[in-house]
Every structure is written in structure tokens, then in C-alpha cells.
Amino acid sequence: MIHSAEIFDSIVNTRRAVRKFHPVDYDPQAVTRSLQRAVLAPNSSNMQLWEFYRVSTPEKLKQVSYCCMSQNTTETAKEIIVVVARPDLWRKRAQQNHANVLKSKDVRQNFTGLTREKYYSKLMPLLYNNDALGLRSLGKKIFVWFTGLKRPIVREVGGNDVRVVIHKSVALAAQTFMLSMTSEGHDTCPVEGFDSKRLKKLLNLPRRAEINMVITCGKRIPEGVYGERFRVPLEEVVFEAD
Ligand SMILES: Cc1cc2nc3c(=O)[nH]c(=O)nc-3n(C[C@H](O)[C@H](O)[C@H](O)COP(=O)(O)O)c2cc1C
Structure with missing residues (x-):
């Protein structure tokens, strides 16, 4: 395997959905750099119909977490990124x-x-x-x-x-962001368990904006990863099409 593939392999294997973050250890610059990389994601017709809202003050984090039903990952996150699709x-x-x-x-x-x-x-x-x-x-x-x-x-x-087209591209940016955060020695969790109506109101988003996902950020503590990774066997999902 060439060196860059080994590095990528390690990033993909290290990334996990993290539900509990360290209370202090965190570098917001890792998010800044990861957002710069996220917008380089491939996207349909290069329309770039995405936005990223950074939430980092304790009070706003609490409010966003409430909209996410106070899940462990949002309750302990040092920063939360709300990833938004903007069809409008x-x-x-x-x-x-x-x-x-x-x-x-x-x-x-x-x-x-x-x-x-x-x-x-x-x-x-x-x-x-x-x-x-x-x-x-x-x-x-x-x-x-x-x-x-x-x-x-x-x-x-x-x-x-068209909504599907847009959300596909936005999710690719979200994934680029998460992999980049791993490469920065940080952790994330994608979250779709949220009250979109409340969250849109909290962020003053326009009516036609759609929240693609919420991403929690921080550094994992050991109990923040819930067990071994589980995936169905590759043979169940990869096929020779010819
Ligand atoms: C679109 C999406 C929505 C998700 N929503 C939540 C969520 O609301 N809460 C949560 O704790 N995990 C959520 N997850 C994390 C998944 O449960 C997790 O990625 C999956 O179990 C695989 O584990 P791994 O990421 O550690 O490999 C979500 C993941 C994705 C991609």
C-alpha cells in the first residue's frame, strides 16, 4: 500500500461516532481547517448549496443540544456544526x-x-x-x-x-469535514435526531433552508465510543455488475 493510502486507511478506521467528549481538550482551529476542506467536496454541478453554522458558546450549545433531544453527543460537544442545505x-x-x-x-x-x-x-x-x-x-x-x-x-x-440532489452533495461535504476532523486528532458524530423546526428557528434560518445534519465535535473519552464497530459482510453489499 502506498503511504497516502495507509494514512487514509488509518483515518477511516479511527473515525467513529463519538457520544462523549473530553470536557476541555479541544482546538477550534481544527474545525476552521476542516471546514476549508469540506467545501472542496465534490458537489452536483458545483452549485455549492451548503452552509455551515458553528455553535460554540455554552449557552447556544445547550439550546442546540435541547433541539437534539439532549443526546449524549450533543450534551458533551465542545462545538456543534449545523450543516444546512440551501435550495433557495x-x-x-x-x-x-x-x-x-x-x-x-x-x-x-x-x-x-x-x-x-x-x-x-x-x-x-x-x-x-x-x-x-x-x-x-x-x-x-x-x-x-x-x-x-x-x-x-x-x-x-x-x-x-432536486432536494435529493442537493442533500447528496451537502452530505459529501459533511463527510469530508468529519474525516478531516479525524485527521486533526479530533472526533465527531453525525446527528439526524433533531427537531428541525426548533433548530431552524434557533439559528434564524430562512423557511426554505433544510438542515442536512448536525455534527458534534470534540475529542473522545474512552467511554465515548459505544463498542466495537459493526458492519454487515462486504459480500452482502459489493457485487460484480458484469
Ligand atoms: C445521517 C446520520 C445520522 C445519524 N444520527 C445520529 C444521531 O442522531 N445520534 C447518534 O448518536 N448517532 C447518529 N448517527 C451515528 C450512527 O449511529 C453511526 O455512524 C453508526 O452507528 C455507525 O457507527 P460508526 O460511525 O462509529 O462507524 C448518525 C449517522 C448518520 C450518518
């Missing part, structure tokens, strides 16, 4: 990408057959602009169904499909 920022991100493409004068076509300029000025609005009644979604699905009779086409074009 699609227009701004498409414009930012569009400006970047124009700056780079890149005229290559991508898999859609569109130039990168048209990808951001035409296709992204088509995909992301969905109405509450679902009429645009329906129109797109009908178009895709007929076009799909003749050639391969992306089928997931409805409003809820």
Missing part, C-alpha cells in the same frame, strides 16, 4: 458559476451537449426552478419520459428530486 440559493449560485465560466472563457461542452455557459444560464434554471404546485415538475417529467424513449436522459428532474 440556486439562482445566486448559478449566476456565480456562470460568471466564473465567462471569466475562464471555457467553451467546452459537457455531457449534456451544452457549453458550460449555457449549462448555468439555461439548464440550471430549468432544473432548479420548481413551483409549489409541482406543475413545472410535471411538465419536466413528461418531457423526460418521451425523450427517454429515444435516448438516455436524467430522470430525476422534479422538485423533490
Whole structure:
């Protein structure tokens, strides 16, 4: 194994969901560096529809933990990151990408057959602009169904499909963050057991923002890891597809 793979192997094996953190040992700079790495995660169409809210004051930590049903991991965390998906920022991100493409004068076509300029000025609005009644979604699905009779086409074009697209990318950033924290000698726990309504209100998030996950941060104490790791055998989940 090459050296970098050995290091990565050690990071992946060391990372555990940690439920109890050390009361003082902690370096917030590890979070700062890990967030810088998190935003380098691959993400759909480079739309970067994510945000990260750092919570570190004792009072706010208590309030966030309450929204997470006072779980052990949130009660003992030195810092909490609330990872948020922002579907409502699609227009701004498409414009930012569009400006970047124009700056780079890149005229290559991508898999859609569109130039990168048209990808951001035409296709992204088509995909992301969905109405509450679902009429645009329906129109797109009908178009895709007929076009799909003749050639391969992306089928997931409805409003809820787009939410999945966004959350996939946000979760990749969250995972990059957690692995980076491990590489920094720190620990984390992803948390989806929270009251999204209360937490959104606490953080003053806009109505259309969606909390992807909460990540607790700190350094583990031995009893903070609940037992040996369990995974189903690889043969149950890895298949030869040919
Ligand atoms: C999306 C997601 C949500 C999770 N939510 C919680 C949670 O609310 N509370 C908790 O203690 N652990 C939570 N976990 C941690 C998992 O239970 C843990 O990752 C899993 O048991 C595997 O253990 P490992 O991470 O130590 O390998 C969550 C993990 C993920 C990926």
C-alpha cells in the first residue's frame, strides 16, 4: 500500500461516532481547517448549496443540544456544526458559476451537449426552478419520459428530486469535514435526531433552508465510543455488475 493510502486507511478506521467528549481538550482551529476542506467536496454541478453554522458558546450549545433531544453527543460537544442545505440559493449560485465560466472563457461542452455557459444560464434554471404546485415538475417529467424513449436522459428532474440532489452533495461535504476532523486528532458524530423546526428557528434560518445534519465535535473519552464497530459482510453489499 502506498503511504497516502495507509494514512487514509488509518483515518477511516479511527473515525467513529463519538457520544462523549473530553470536557476541555479541544482546538477550534481544527474545525476552521476542516471546514476549508469540506467545501472542496465534490458537489452536483458545483452549485455549492451548503452552509455551515458553528455553535460554540455554552449557552447556544445547550439550546442546540435541547433541539437534539439532549443526546449524549450533543450534551458533551465542545462545538456543534449545523450543516444546512440551501435550495433557495440556486439562482445566486448559478449566476456565480456562470460568471466564473465567462471569466475562464471555457467553451467546452459537457455531457449534456451544452457549453458550460449555457449549462448555468439555461439548464440550471430549468432544473432548479420548481413551483409549489409541482406543475413545472410535471411538465419536466413528461418531457423526460418521451425523450427517454429515444435516448438516455436524467430522470430525476422534479422538485423533490432536486432536494435529493442537493442533500447528496451537502452530505459529501459533511463527510469530508468529519474525516478531516479525524485527521486533526479530533472526533465527531453525525446527528439526524433533531427537531428541525426548533433548530431552524434557533439559528434564524430562512423557511426554505433544510438542515442536512448536525455534527458534534470534540475529542473522545474512552467511554465515548459505544463498542466495537459493526458492519454487515462486504459480500452482502459489493457485487460484480458484469
Ligand atoms: C445521517 C446520520 C445520522 C445519524 N444520527 C445520529 C444521531 O442522531 N445520534 C447518534 O448518536 N448517532 C447518529 N448517527 C451515528 C450512527 O449511529 C453511526 O455512524 C453508526 O452507528 C455507525 O457507527 P460508526 O460511525 O462509529 O462507524 C448518525 C449517522 C448518520 C450518518
